[in-house]
Amino acid sequence: MNEIFFIVEDAPEGGYTAKALGESIYTDADNLEELHANVQDAVRCHFDEDKKPKMIRLHFVREEVIAV
Template identity: 55%
Template sequence: MGIYESSEIIFIVEESPEGGYEARSLNHSIFTEADTFEELKKMVHDAVSCHFTSENRPRVIRLHLVKDELMPV
């Protein structure tokens, strides 16, 4: 892919139906999950490090937490 065009990668983070959290990259085929949010941050960092070479690795990882909440009416 050459030099990475952006210095940032964005992940959508959602609570997993089975418990814990799931993170999916918007523009790359990267997915990971963990039991806690702190563990998820480590897993995302590791996944990004594995997916990119040091020359094209983004410098910033953005986690966008999405939470669905149902309210009775």
């Protein structure tokens, strides 16, 4: 595996949540710096060293509601 994808969303209570696609990895953080560290740590913990992806891709999803 060369790359793993995470969907990142704003958490309702503030900060961010991140969920990996195709893997059972979930983490959260209060800010982007913490999110980067938490995602890297979660990936290191989830995979054996020889199976670990080389790159982590974060896809930020923001939902906006607009009154009509």
